[in-house]
Amino acid sequence: MYLIGRRGRWLAGAVLAAAAAGSAFVFLPTASGAPTAIQSMVASDSNQTSAVEAIFTSAIEADREAQAPSASAYGNTANAVVSAGRVAPAASAAVRNTQLQDGKSALAKYFAPAQAKHEEIGLINAVKAEADPKFRNLGSGVKNVKFDSVAVSGNTAILSAEVTAWAKFQQQGNNGNWATANPVNVMIYNVTMIRNSSGQWIVSSMVGDFAPGEGP
Amino acid sequence: MLPNRKLHHRRLSLIALLAAGCLTASAGPASAYSGTGAANYANTWATGDNLAYPSFSSDCTNFVSQSVHAGGYPLRKNKGSGADSWWMDEVPGGRSPAWIWSNSWVNVVDYYDFLVADNPGGIPDGDAPGSSTNYYTPNAIVTGDALFYDWGQGEGMSHATIQVGIGTDPNLYPNQVWYGNYIDEHTSNRYHAFWSLKPYNAFWSTTTIYFMHISASN
Numbered sequence: 001m002y003l004i005g006r007r008g009r010w011l012a013g014a015v016l017a018a019a020a021a022g023s024a025f026v027f028l029p030t031a032s033g034a035p036t037a038i039q040s041m042v043a044s045d046s047n048q049t050s051a052v053e054a055i056f057t058s059a060i061e062a063d064r065e066a067q068a069p070s071a072s073a074y075g076n077t078a079n080a081v082v083s084a085g086r087v088a089p090a091a092s093a094a095v096r097n098t099q100l101q102d103g104k105s106a107l108a109k110y111f112a113p114a115q116a117k118h119e120e121i122g123l124i125n126a127v128k129a130e131a132d133p134k135f136r137n138l139g140s141g142v143k144n145v146k147f148d149s150v151a152v153s154g155n156t157a158i159l160s161a162e163v164t165a166w167a168k169f170q171q172q173g174n175n176g177n178w179a180t181a182n183p184v185n186v187m188i189y190n191v192t193m194i195r196n197s198s199g200q201w202i203v204s205s206m207v208g209d210f211a212p213g214e215g216p
Numbered sequence: 217m218l219p220n221r222k223l224h225h226r227r228l229s230l231i232a233l234l235a236a237g238c239l240t241a242s243a244g245p246a247s248a249y250s251g252t253g254a255a256n257y258a259n260t261w262a263t264g265d266n267l268a269y270p271s272f273s274s275d276c277t278n279f280v281s282q283s284v285h286a287g288g289y290p291l292r293k294n295k296g297s298g299a300d301s302w303w304m305d306e307v308p309g310g311r312s313p314a315w316i317w318s319n320s321w322v323n324v325v326d327y328y329d330f331l332v333a334d335n336p337g338g339i340p341d342g343d344a345p346g347s348s349t350n351y352y353t354p355n356a357i358v359t360g361d362a363l364f365y366d367w368g369q370g371e372g373m374s375h376a377t378i379q380v381g382i383g384t385d386p387n388l389y390p391n392q393v394w395y396g397n398y399i400d401e402h403t404s405n406r407y408h409a410f411w412s413l414k415p416y417n418a419f420w421s422t423t424t425i426y427f428m429h430i431s432a433s434n
Contacts, residue, residue, distance in 0.1 A: 067421050121368060122422040129347045129421065140418070167418040171349060173393030181388075181415040187369060208369035212273040215367075215375065215404050216417035 045152040048201075052157040052193055055201040057145045059110035060163050060189075063119050066103030067126040068140040068167070069095045075139050079168075087178050088136040088170055096127050103127075112194065112204040119206075134172035141166055143184065155195040162211060163187045186214035249434040251360020254287025255380035255400075262400035262407035269304065270315045271402075272322065278304075279402035280362055280376045281321045287360050289434045292318075292334060299326070299333040324373050328364055328428065336431035338362065346423025348412040351396035353379065357427045363399060363411060368422025377401040377411075385410040 069075060069091045078088035091099075103123040107116040130137045144164040151158050166184045173179070189208040193201050210216070261279070265271040269282055281304070285291065294301040301318040320330035331338030341356045346368075353363070357379060365375035377399040385394040386408050394410040401409060404416070414420045 118370070122419075125345065125347065125421040134349070135347075140421075165418045167420065171393055171415070173349075173395060174351065175392060175395070177393050179388065179393035179415070183416050183418045183420075185416075185418045187367075187419070189369070206369070207371055208367070209371045209374045210367065210403075213404055216365075216413035216419075216423075 045154070048152045048157065049150050052150055052152055052159065052201055053145075053147055055110070056159060056161065056191060056193065056203065057142075059203050060145060060161075060165075061142045062106040062110050063122075064141050064165055066099070066106055066119075066123045066140075068137045069099045069130070070102065071139070073098060078136060078138050082136075082138060082170065082180060087172075088138060090133060090136065091130045093131075096130050099130075100124070100127050110203060111206075112196075112202050115203055115205060136170040138168040138170065138180075139166075140168075148188075157191075157193040157201065159191050159193070161189050161191065163189060163208075183216065185216065186211040248288045248290065249284075249360070249430060249432050250287045251358055251430070251432070252287075254283045254289075254360040254378060257286035258283040258378050258380050258400040259407065262402075263405045270313070270317075273403075275402040277324050277327050277376045278322050279400075280378045281327065283378050283400070284360070284362070284430065289430065292330075299329045302327070302330050302334070324364060324376050327362075327376060328373060328426075331362070331428055331430065334434075336433040338428040338430045341427040341429050343424050343426045344412065346412055346414060346417055346420040346425065348425070349394075349396075349414065352382070353397045353411055354427055356429050357397070358429070361430050362428040364426040364428065365413070366424045366426070367417075367419050368424060369419065373426065375401075375403070377409075377413075379411065380408065383408065385415070388415055 074091050074095045078091075081088045100123065104116075104120060107119045107123070111119055126137060126140070129135055142163060142165055146162040148160040148162060164184065164186050166182065168180070168182045170178050170180050187208040188211050189206055191203060191207075192205045194204045196202050258279070261282070265275075266282065269278065272278055281302070291303040292301050293303045293305075299320065302320045304315065304317040304321050307314040307316060319326040321327070332340065339356075341354050344350075344353070346365075357363075359379055359381055361379050363377045363379060364373045365377070366373045367375070378401075379397055380400050382397050383395065384392050385398055387406060388394050388410070394415055397411045398408040399411050399413075400407055406416075409416065412420075412425060413423075417423060
């Protein structure tokens with residue numbers, strides 16, 4: 001891993017620079033103590049913090065869950081078979097196609113178009129891997145999201161979050177044996193979110209690297 | 217493009233030397249870098265820290281650099297931070313050791329760029345997806361070569377390991393499914409882990425692995 005996350009440092013610097021410039025965080029005391037327009041805006045922005053956190057959590061969950069067939073269509077049945085000590089059935093072409101279409105829709109809901117295209121790479125690679133008869137993709141998801149910082153200004157939010165992500169799959173070796181793997185890692189994301197024309201928060205950029213000692 | 221140009225340049229240089237009659241069987245380029253020596257060092261320190269060096273919370277490149285240097289790759293002590301430098305130095309005189317180093321010794325991309333820029337240095341040899349379960353990395357990749365990982369989360373290459381042999385990943389024994397080339401690594405310290413790291417990687421579907429053959433002529 002990088003000794004220092006270059007981009008994270010840049011983003012933190014950008015936030016600090018914006019704050020120093022005072023464009024959105026200026027506090028103007030008044031004689032009466034009544035809130036000024038600027039104070040109202042800051043209060044409003046603060047109120048957006050929980051909304052931003054909730055939307056990012058939904059976005060990263062959708063992103064991760066798209067990278068495996070849905071629990072209802074495949075995962076629940078497949079994992080029950082695995083729990084019984086057997087090899088899960090392969091995901092059918094229909095299941096994989098549904099995963100691809102539903103996944104793209106979910107990503108489009110939470111990510112700006114360019115970032116959604118980037119997130120589709122994992123989805124497409126997962127669906128392709130599921131066609132391998134020596135592989136069973138049993139699940140992918142998020143265990144926890146911890147926000148290290150969230151700054152909201154107008155229609156832009158910048159946040160840093162530690163996402164504990166998991167995957168579960170079965171793999172057959174060339175000796176014919178099957179093994180189940182369930183890796184869990186912590187990814188630190190630096191994220192920019194914007195409000196689109198409908199007023200909905202979406203992820204416009206997302207850069208991540210594993211937390212030290214929490215990667216593969 | 218750079219690696220191809222570099223290879224082309226080397227071929228031209230070799231032809232020129234042959235034409236000049238300067239190259240004989242007994243006067244070929246010295247083979248200084250021992251991949252086996254590098255692997256021996258990596259195997260010794262895969263799950264611990266050699267106190268002769270500093271260690272970092274993100275220690276992967278520092279570990280690969282130590283291993284490659286132990287294999288005989290000479291330091292490039294230009295004392296700068298450019299792509300032509302690769303070194304780690306202890307500053308004498310302090311009560312406890314203090315260290316200075318080139319960016320290429322500790323940072324993934326800087327080390328990759330150094331190997332590409334150095335001569336003979338390293339030769340990039342393709343890539344593979346994080347879903348890989350093949351026994352072997354490309355044929356040109358041998359013991360003592362470096363692997364670089366891009367997790368596909370926008371950061372680019374951010375992890376490095378060193379290939380040390382072939383066998384079954386002992387961390388996942390006894391299922392014996394993960395057989396093939398294996399690597400040693402730091403940050404998440406592992407000894408003889410399956411080279412693609414798939415069984416350890418929740419982000420296997422977005423990961424790309426880049427191979428770097430390190431010339432024995434270094």
